[in-house]
Amino acid sequence: MNKVRVLVGTRKGAFILTSDGKREKWDVSGPHFAGWELYHLKGSPADPNRLYASQISGWFGQIIQRSDDGGKTWTQPGTPPGERTKPGEQPKGESNKFVYDTSSETGKPLTTHQFYDGTQHPWEFKRVWHLEPSLTDPDTVYAGVEDAALFRSKDGGKSWQELSGLRGHGTGPKWQPGAGGMCLHTIILDPKNPGRIYIAISAAGAFRTDDGGKTWRPINKGLHSQYIPEPTAEVGHCVHHVAMPRSRPGLLFMQKHWDVMRSDNAGDSWQEVSGDLPTDFGFAIDVHAHEPETVYVVPIKSDAEHFVPDGKLRVYRSRAGGNEWEALTKGLPQRDCYVNVLRDAMAVDSLDKCGVYFGTTGGQVYASADAGDNWAPIVRDLPAVLSVEVQTLP
Amino acid sequence: MIRVILPPHLRGLAHVAGEVELDIKGTVTQRSVLDALEANYPMLRGTIRDHITQQRRPFLRFFACGEDLSHEAPDAPLPDAVASGAEPLLILGAIAGG
Numbered sequence: 001m002n003k004v005r006v007l008v009g010t011r012k013g014a015f016i017l018t019s020d021g022k023r024e025k026w027d028v029s030g031p032h033f034a035g036w037e038l039y040h041l042k043g044s045p046a047d048p049n050r051l052y053a054s055q056i057s058g059w060f061g062q063i064i065q066r067s068d069d070g071g072k073t074w075t076q077p078g079t080p081p082g083e084r085t086k087p088g089e090q091p092k093g094e095s096n097k098f099v100y101d102t103s104s105e106t107g108k109p110l111t112t113h114q115f116y117d118g119t120q121h122p123w124e125f126k127r128v129w130h131l132e133p134s135l136t137d138p139d140t141v142y143a144g145v146e147d148a149a150l151f152r153s154k155d156g157g158k159s160w161q162e163l164s165g166l167r168g169h170g171t172g173p174k175w176q177p178g179a180g181g182m183c184l185h186t187i188i189l190d191p192k193n194p195g196r197i198y199i200a201i202s203a204a205g206a207f208r209t210d211d212g213g214k215t216w217r218p219i220n221k222g223l224h225s226q227y228i229p230e231p232t233a234e235v236g237h238c239v240h241h242v243a244m245p246r247s248r249p250g251l252l253f254m255q256k257h258w259d260v261m262r263s264d265n266a267g268d269s270w271q272e273v274s275g276d277l278p279t280d281f282g283f284a285i286d287v288h289a290h291e292p293e294t295v296y297v298v299p300i301k302s303d304a305e306h307f308v309p310d311g312k313l314r315v316y317r318s319r320a321g322g323n324e325w326e327a328l329t330k331g332l333p334q335r336d337c338y339v340n341v342l343r344d345a346m347a348v349d350s351l352d353k354c355g356v357y358f359g360t361t362g363g364q365v366y367a368s369a370d371a372g373d374n375w376a377p378i379v380r381d382l383p384a385v386l387s388v389e390v391q392t393l394p
Numbered sequence: 395m396i397r398v399i400l401p402p403h404l405r406g407l408a409h410v411a412g413e414v415e416l417d418i419k420g421t422v423t424q425r426s427v428l429d430a431l432e433a434n435y436p437m438l439r440g441t442i443r444d445h446i447t448q449q450r451r452p453f454l455r456f457f458a459c460g461e462d463l464s465h466e467a468p469d470a471p472l473p474d475a476v477a478s479g480a481e482p483l484l485i486l487g488a489i490a491g492g
Binding site: 035036057058059060061062063076078079092093094096097099 | 401403404407432436437438439440441442445446451453454487488490
């Protein structure tokens with residue numbers, strides 16, 4: 001029987017939740033890295049025992065952790081416990097070294113971005129928001145960072161190099177931080193086209209490369225953000241998250257700051273599909289593993305009030321690719337609930353029926369083993385949940 | 395031997411339980427202590443001072459012999475008591491956060 005492993009990043013550590021394919025009884029391990037912020041953990045599709053984690057502290061900065069045994073043990077890549085640097089060896093301890101590229105002609109910063117006050121500001125590394133392992137190579141992993149840039153490691157996380165064509169393609173000076181910082185939070189690898197990668201940045205928008213990361217272009221046509229000077233600008237949109245069904249690459253769903261959007265042409269153009277949602281503000285969005293037109297969002301009251309509306313925790317599901325939404329409430333609190341669900345805190349497994357999972361800022365992780373019809377908490381009292389990812393294991 | 399006391403989270407990263415002891419040849423300075431610390435425990439690189447600028451991370455301080463040495467020059471000799479191993483160099487995290 002299949003197993004499911006849920007990787008949960010929280011404000012105070014990581015937790016790993018495991019169950020069999022019934023998804024009724026769960027084992028909880030953790031906290032791993034107790035006391036640290038775990039922005040994101042994700043497993044390699046090519047080797048499910050290979051996990052990567054982004055571990056952060058306001059005091060000590062960024063740490064990258066890697067497990068080669070499904071989360072039982074962890075090391076910082078390149079620095080196993082007790083291993084010391086010897087003279088003449090390659091430098092070690094660089095798994096947390098994220099250095100932005102500079103201009104090859106001048107040696108100066110590649111570009112600047114717009115700061116909160118409208119002035120131009122240099123890029124400064126703050127943290128890794130999202131780790132996306134390669135679909136085919138366990139040692140290759142992408143990192144989306146704040147200030148927004150895309151890095152790649154080809155040696156299992158020991159060292160990182162920027163794919164600077166993204167920052168350098170020309171629109172960088174128009175990017176600006178959202179309230180959570182100027183973060184690259186979404187990385188989607190196309191399973192049918194190895195050269196195609198989608199990324200999204202708050203607040204710049206969505207971007208796509210078709211040549212493995214050398215060249216990039218904004219894909220924001222059709223987005224309308226009335227709170228920016230040019231509501232239909234090429235960049236500057238606060239995209240919160242993007243999801244793509246593995247079963248239909250090129251179909252994209254986006255939760256923007258306000259508005260839920262879809263694209264049927266790999267982001268070349270977008271249409272709003274918020275339809276009858278009670279509010280179209282939100283962060284998380286994901287797609288059913290087998291039904292590419294079945295989409296899940298968690299509407300949040302507003303950008304001023306980051307909690308679910310009316311004190312009711314409701315996942316909304318559309319089986320029509322948007323516009324028509326139904327509230328999923330069975331097993332979820334329907335009074336006095338004021339939690340948020342952050343952008344990377346929803347995921348699906350690939351079992352039949354599809355399992356859907358999400359974590360809240362109140363520390364609950366909910367699971368549905370029937371595509372959202374019924375929900376139950378796996379755990380209720382974790383620290384605030386920052387991210388949820390799921391692995392379906394043989 | 396130079397003695398260094400790390401904050402708890404860095405002890406966890408370095409897989410050490412108590413004080414760290416370092417053998418340093420030449421003048422004992424903040425820089426030479428941190429160089430030796432990072433050479434012996436490369437998992438600490440970037441956590442105490444920036445990889446590139448080598449600047450102390452803002453929420454960390456260096457103390458020894460009851461004195462805050464955080465703003466001393468990196469190449470200034472540390473107190474004799476630290477150099478002799480009589481007193482440890484303390485790396486402290488600011489009391490902040492939630």
